[in-house]
Amino acid sequence: MSTNKSFVIRQYAPWTDRRGTLSGLRLAVFLLLLLPAAWILFDLAFGPVYPEPYELALHESGTWAVRFLLLTLAVTPLRRIFHWNRVIGLRRMIGVSVLAYALLHLGLYAASEHWNLSKVVSEIFVRFYLIVGFSALAGLAVLGATSFDSAVRRLGPNWNRLHLLVYPVAVLALFHFFLQSKSDVSQATLMAGIFALLMIYRLAVKLGFPLSNFLVLAACALLGAAATAAIEYAWYALATGIPAERVFQANFNVAGSIRPAVWLGICGLAVSAAALLQTAGKHAGNRLRLKKV
Numbered sequence: 001m002s003t004n005k006s007f008v009i010r011q012y013a014p015w016t017d018r019r020g021t022l023s024g025l026r027l028a029v030f031l032l033l034l035l036p037a038a039w040i041l042f043d044l045a046f047g048p049v050y051p052e053p054y055e056l057a058l059h060e061s062g063t064w065a066v067r068f069l070l071l072t073l074a075v076t077p078l079r080r081i082f083h084w085n086r087v088i089g090l091r092r093m094i095g096v097s098v099l100a101y102a103l104l105h106l107g108l109y110a111a112s113e114h115w116n117l118s119k120v121v122s123e124i125f126v127r128f129y130l131i132v133g134f135s136a137l138a139g140l141a142v143l144g145a146t147s148f149d150s151a152v153r154r155l156g157p158n159w160n161r162l163h164l165l166v167y168p169v170a171v172l173a174l175f176h177f178f179l180q181s182k183s184d185v186s187q188a189t190l191m192a193g194i195f196a197l198l199m200i201y202r203l204a205v206k207l208g209f210p211l212s213n214f215l216v217l218a219a220c221a222l223l224g225a226a227a228t229a230a231i232e233y234a235w236y237a238l239a240t241g242i243p244a245e246r247v248f249q250a251n252f253n254v255a256g257s258i259r260p261a262v263w264l265g266i267c268g269l270a271v272s273a274a275a276l277l278q279t280a281g282k283h284a285g286n287r288l289r290l291k292k293v
Contacts, residue, residue, distance in 0.1 A: 014026060014030045014093050015027035015030050017089065018089075025086065025090070026089070026090065026093065029090050029093060029094070030093060033068065033093070033094065033097040036060070036064045036101075037061070037064075037100070037101065037104060040057050040060050040061055040064075040104075041057075043056070043057065044057045052112070054108050054109075054111050054112035055112070057108050058105065058108040058109055058112060059180070061101055061104045061105040061108055062101075062102075062105045062133075062176075062177070062180070063177075063187065064101050065098055065101035065102045065104075065105055065173070066173050066174065066177055066191050067191070068094055068097050068098045068101060069098045069166075069169070069170055069173055070170070070191060070194050070195060070198065071094050072091055072094045072095045072098060072166070073166065073170065073195070073198045074194075074198055075087055075088060075090065075091040075094070076088075076091075076202075077198055077201040077202070077211060080201075080205065080211040080212070081201075081211045081212060081217065081271065081275050082274075082275065082278060083212070092147050095143065095144070095147060095166075096144055096147060098140060099140045099141065099143070099144040102136070102137045102140050103137075105133075105137075106134075106137060128179070129176060129179035129180060132172055132175050132176045132179060133172075133173075133176040133180075135172050136169050136172035136173040136176060139165050139166075139168065139169035139172065140169055142162070142165060143162075143163060143165060143166060143169070146159065146162060146163070167199075170195055171195075174188065174191055174192050174195060177191060177192075178192075178235060178239070183240060183242065185232070185235055185236075186259075186260055189228060189231060189232045189235070189260040189261075190228070190260040190263060190264065192228065192231045193224060193225070193227065193228030193231065193260055193261065193263075193264040194224075194264065194267075196224055196227035196228060196231065197220065197221070197223075197224030197227070197228075197264060197267075197268055200220045200223050200224055200227070201220055204216055204220055211275075212275060212279065214272050214273075214275060214276040214279070217268070217271060217272030217275055218268075218269060218272045220268060220272075221264075221265055221267075221268025221269045221271070221272055222265065222268070224264050224265070224268050225261045225262070225264050225265030225268065226261070228260050228261040228264045228265075229248060229251050229259075229261035232247060232248070232259070232260060232261065233247065233248045247259075
């Protein structure tokens with residue numbers, strides 16, 4: 001009996017594969033997912049004392065929740081682009097970490113309110129940005145609660161339909177990010193641009209374009225950069241008093257600060273270049289094997 005319990009524990013440990021065997025890749029990813037939280041809590045306990053001690057930790061926990069949410073959405077495109085099937089096994093672990101960071105974000109907000117839970121609840125239902133953020137958290141909770149094998153078996157085909165909820169959750173999380181960023185939305189814009197690029201990758205697949213093709217990936221990168229610039233322009237035009245035209249024109253002046261749209265284009269083109277190098281390496285390896293034969 002104890003042997004069976006030991007196997008079950010090993011099987012469901014995040015650093016093991018489905019056979020209960022230690023996986024170096026899963027262990028490395030698990031530790032990397034823990035690292036930001038460890039740093040946030042360490043800095044909160046032993047770092048400099050600020051007038052509002054929870055503000056930085058609150059911001060960082062929310063930022064990492066969004067980053068890991070986007071990483072979860074990037075798993076499928078990365079598998080298709082680089083033909084790396086093992087990465088699919090990491091998606092659940094990364095997804096659960098998103099919920100963990102979102103709960104940490106909520107917990108730090110409650111701590112900043114001196115654990116006055118009645119005030120926290122009332123604020124959530126009064127302040128618009130908190131309604132948006134809590135709605136995203138509620139969606140993450142549903143996804144997390146149904147991420148286990150038993151839920152997949154019980155829900156059957158409905159499981160896939162339910163987990164399409166990740167897309168509106170991502171939109172809500174990004175909107176919350178924008179609302180919290182006030183005048184400087186560079187980070188929020190970059191995150192929104194990455195989300196747009198990931199959606200463009202999915203659209204390309206739906207239209208029948210292979211993501212392993214360098215030209216397709218390069219076109220996706222350029223479209224993603226344009227979408228990022230459009231998101232930034234729309235935010236400044238609709239939600240702030242800052243001239244949106246000047247912000248948009250700054251995308252073409254790389255002598256100053258590099259805007260999120262430019263960074264997104266660089267990252268997207270880097271992915272396409274990496275895919276091209278991988279394809280070239282495979283062709284070179286095949287030619288070498290043929291010569292040996």
